[in-house]
Amino acid sequence: MNSLLSDHLKEKGETMSSKFDQNPVAAGDLRAFLIEKPETVLIDLLPPEHFVSRHVPGAQNACVFHVSFLDDLAAIVSDKRLPIVVYGSSVRSRDAAVALEKMDRANFEQVSFLKGGVEAWHGAGYDLEGEAPYQQDLQTMVNLTDGQYTVDCEASELEWAGRNPNCRHIGTVDIARGEIEIKGSVITGAIEIDMNTIHNINLEGDELQPVLEAHLRSDDFFFTKMFPKAVLSIRQVKRIEPCWLTGPNHHVKAELSLRGVSVDLEFDATVALIEGDSFVLEAHFDIDRTRWNVIYGSTRFFEYLGMHKVFDLISLQLRLVAGH
Template identity: 45%
Template sequence: MKETDTYKELNPKALYQWIDEKRNFTLIDTLKSDSFTRRHLKNAVNACVFEVTFVDQVNAITDDMNSVIVLYGASKRSFDAVTAAEKLTQNGYTDIYILKGGIEDWLSEGFFLEGEAVNETYDPQTVLTLEDGSYKIDTDQSIIEWSGRNPTTTHFGTVEIASGQIIVTNGIITGTFDINMDSIQNKSLEGDELQPVLIDHLKSDDFFLTKIFPTARYEINKAEPVKEPFLSFPNYGISGNLELRGIKAQQDFMATITKTPEKNLMVEAHFDIDRTKWGIIYGSSRFFECLGIHMVFDLISLQIRVVTN
């Protein structure tokens, strides 16, 4: 049995013996309620460690701070039960055990579970897998947020994605999406009389020259998954070309790709572009002298959210 200042560890055989001996303890499943419904240990109750009310849920189960509590999670790789033990210790519970290896090790010892789908293939939902196909971009849910700066101010706003598609072939992504540059909006000056002035400036030949180049395009030449494509961390390296103001230049970035509950794709990315690569040199001290208050930093920050349908 492993011991720490926070909890003690029980291996599956020891916990099975406790259950067989009908020892007095509370067995708590720390996973989501739907996971608990699908499969759980016999006589376990559920308190989801991912919810802000977790400690309140445990208090409703037992408010005796000296009661014996056994927590379990998904596997030895998952920090669910350990996190639950830390939360309970911080809130006064004193006699906490953890099932070593969670449900995974419990099953490997040949012990049974209860629930509505105990034979269902377990998906740990940690890394991304993509099905081959062509995914059309949902322009109502997709947006680009931009942020530009000078020494004293940060301006930010949005620009719309007009159309596009993502193609997946054996895990490799290609595709294109068009950006409606004439839709550029500013949010930082909402309610200020200078807001339309800034928008007109951004649309002018000083910046994006939307009268002549109303559309920009990003072409994904090749996007590949990283070695371990975790769902909550940038998991794809995207290589491609951005065509802006009639100039095409390479722009690579990392993106986090996940799947929505409807099995559509959601792509999230945050990166900077050097606007001067596309001939947008207004206010750049690399091209002008004595700018004073007209200096504008060369990098524009983009936050892209693309959702397919």
């Protein structure tokens, strides 16, 4: 058997764990634990802004999501032999489990964890400290506000990648304007794309860059003299439940009008809230250019192409930023 495959099969199914996994402290027992061992250090593992908002009294902050977590911890706990109790958000969140693994590998000796995290502490009736101790936002689900949104064209991006047997070309095209409407968690709208702004990135500084860009604007490809604009009409965007913030959480039904041809599209997108009342919609998907009569270099339409073959699929990466 191939050694790489053999190693993979040995590791398959194994999960990371630590020797501290069996050291839970219930919310009702934490106070007694701290009295019994007054040298114990209580560590809040959540981001600093969450710690400022709400935390267990007496806790100090070392965010497990920071790459400097162990260094931050060392600045608080100089002696790895000291007893430590860490806590995260809730029983659903793996923040404490990840911290236990890291601290085990870093040779800390006495580490326990508050079972159920700050949520369990508050749920047991104990007070929290902070600027907004009883305001809770788990920041795991998407909840959009109904209304009209305008696309921020400077912050939004549309990237493309095209390929042939010898190489891949990547680039951008500008979003000219766009409007989005949210009503009852259903998103509709339209995005206008300026096809004359097709720009290549990977040949930057090469004499072939303007040649490629001119070819893409020509009648061989997108014929921008005749069809300067493309329009992505968003017919319907529906939530995918559960609507996690970091995974594909909406299904998009749209129509792309390009080179005088309109074709239906469907793809999944990740929608997330950003600063203020704005949101971002991110999606990446492939389109078959020949459906819009962009047939140059396609062996489905031409024979004896030689060096002029171009693969039919174009990869698109769309990032729309929209706000009130």
